[in-house]
Amino acid sequence: MDTLKNQKKIVVADDNANICELLQTGLERAGYVTACVENGLELINYLKNNQDIDAVILDLVMPERGGISVFETIRSISPASIIIIYTGYTDYKNSVYCRAADAFIEKTDGLARILEVLNELL
Numbered sequence: 001m002d003t004l005k006n007q008k009k010i011v012v013a014d015d016n017a018n019i020c021e022l023l024q025t026g027l028e029r030a031g032y033v034t035a036c037v038e039n040g041l042e043l044i045n046y047l048k049n050n051q052d053i054d055a056v057i058l059d060l061v062m063p064e065r066g067g068i069s070v071f072e073t074i075r076s077i078s079p080a081s082i083i084i085i086y087t088g089y090t091d092y093k094n095s096v097y098c099r100a101a102d103a104f105i106e107k108t109d110g111l112a113r114i115l116e117v118l119n120e121l122l
């Protein structure tokens with residue numbers, strides 16, 4: 001396993017516990033260090049306390065501040081972090097947030113697509 005990849009840290013922000021668990025397990029098997037938070041407010045607090053995050057996988061629709069409402073805050077707190085929007089709402093595909101993100105992945109694309117994008121961007 002690539003030791004540089006082992007050092008890459010990813011936080012998943014998604015209110016669906018099953019998706020969080022699936023992504024965390026898959027990302028860790030691929031050699032990434034991961035954490036999950038269930039809403040935008042938790043994500044902001046997490047990023048404030050963990051300045052070395054390489055990528056954020058961000059659901060757009062969550063309780064307690066969704067991805068849209070925290071997008072700019074993520075960029076200001078963690079400007080070096082790659083932001084990957086991971087949503088089931090395809091209507092957002094052409095939104096300003098999706099264009100500003102480093103990648104847009106529909107939830108139907110699954111873990112394989114996330115790993116592919118992470119390998120390209122990290």
